[in-house]
Amino acid sequence: MRPGGRTARNTEAVLEATLTELGTRGYAGLTVERIATRSGVHKSTIYRRWGGVDGLLSTALARSGTGSWRPPQTGALHTDLLALLHRVTENFTSEREGPVATAAIAAAFESARAASALHDFFVDQHGRSAVVVEAAIARGEVPAGTDGREVVRSAVAPIYYRLFVSREPVTDADVELAARVATEASIAGLFCPVD
Amino acid sequence: MRPGGRTARNTEAVLEATLTELGTRGYAGLTVERIATRSGVHKSTIYRRWGGVDGLLSTALARSGTGSWRPPQTGALHTDLLALLHRVTENFTSEREGPVATAAIAAAFESARAASALHDFFVDQHGRSAVVVEAAIARGEVPAGTDGREVVRSAVAPIYYRLFVSREPVTDADVELAARVATEASIAGLFCPVD
């Protein structure tokens, strides 16, 4: 192993090129050869180090999850979830991170490695996002013992469902409804394992 | 156009081979050449008539949605939704229809045609499934004006989210929770457009 110097520079160049390619051509047009040309790193080097597009997406996704992002806190669960859902929606239409997550979801259908990376990514996301539920518990807004991860899943699921399963547009009303359902269900204590 | 005779036989053979291939090799291993070999229809013919795997999946998906399936009626919204969700879960692990829908979801990331077919498929599914909500309205279980399609989306979304987005296993407890949240939200009137 020799992680420094040129190897590190190549890693940066290749992952950078991967993000740019995803932003312009999308997942369908993602090609190792094109990434090689854009990054200046030879095709065979990329295949040797990452194995293919699934490996590139997996590492790119893992990197994007290493940040120290925290969900915004507004003082009420409903508005917290609303802000979270708006961020998710925008995240998938944004320039840089969006195409990576979308491509990773697509790649997970073809590659076990990408599926594993995707799983880890969302486990991390759930944990970070669940903070807003902890705050709601602390405020006495929802019952103690409420499963924050489950609340987050329930809130975001309809958004992803519309985007990638039923392929329906996501409107502000849809976001509002998803946040409200998750909020009211939390208040009602539906997300308490020992109810 | 000359839809009868050999053309019809070829259509059956090719779509049948597509389903079999999906069941054995899955979407990642789906190839026009392999379908051509299995069906006995020449490769170029398949490309000319369906354009590629996305066209095959689109028509196969459209065909699977033409049945006269109706959701089971148990007499209460919660158990109706529970039965519906169990069917959805099993549907994606069953032998024949499951791989088609899974493959169509995957193909929708790469093909606008597959995305359109997928959209139509789920619009139809929502409409059929919403019958259980209509029955609940008739029983006075949920408020009149409740949007049945929205209830169905809310109920099934967490299942699809776990299966294809966060890549988490789907347990009976998850199904139960999803059905309960959708039921309680319906009773609370959250799915009434004019609340």
Add this chain to the structure above:
DNA sequence: CCGCTACTGCAACTATAGTCGCATTATGGC
């Protein structure tokens, strides 16, 4: 500064997806 070797570049190679022109077959109207 020097040498070992991990890493990379290069080019040729195989395998397969998809296209195209042309000959052949079989359908549906008469």
Add this chain to the structure above:
DNA sequence: GCCATAATGCGACTATAGTTGCAGTAGCGG
């Protein structure tokens, strides 16, 4: 039954994904 032609079969072709052997470069310990 017969014909016009839609549909298909066939094979050769191009393009591209991915692999491999070999030579050259550069990181890192001495």
